[in-house]
Amino acid sequence: MSETAQAATAKVPAVSKVCEVGARQKVSLFGVLRSVTFPPPTAAGSFSATLFDGTGSIEVVWLGRKSVPGIKAGIRLAVQGMVISRSNGLCVINPTFQIEPVITDEH
Template structure:
């Protein structure tokens, strides 16, 4: 059973790496401190973190090679930013508390295959 789970995780990681390359994004393992980057992957977790007086929405973005912590300062919630959502972020990378981090990046929510199929279905019926 453990091998089956490991192979499934490896397959998912491989798929994420392929998607990142397809979008022309930098792999998390290739990110450089204090450099601008564009990364795509799946949000594994999204958490509201109190940071002194300013709230912060924190997410873990996994691209198949590693994870990037993404933090939106001053945000309690962002519509569509939820676990399992494929997302592209762009901004400056820094190392914060020993972790690769991107603060207040530009982001794009990438539609799932099901969402694209639903749009195509509606378009076909009304087009």
């Protein structure tokens, strides 16, 4: 594999499990949002959600946002970003994300 191809592949992390991630690590996670937390109306705050992947939960935080269109409890979400350590645990800050469709078993 060429250096350019290796560099391109290194930029996109493989899908990680929440139970295996650590601070200062670039991750790609996939799971279901269990809850969302809105900042108070009068504060700048941050919008956050709890992502659960079957191995554990991690907070996903959008700094300076009161909401993010399409983000609500119960959706399937793929996120990529940097994990940081905060006083209340690990979180992914300002991730890129993709809302995944819900798969139904209709016959």
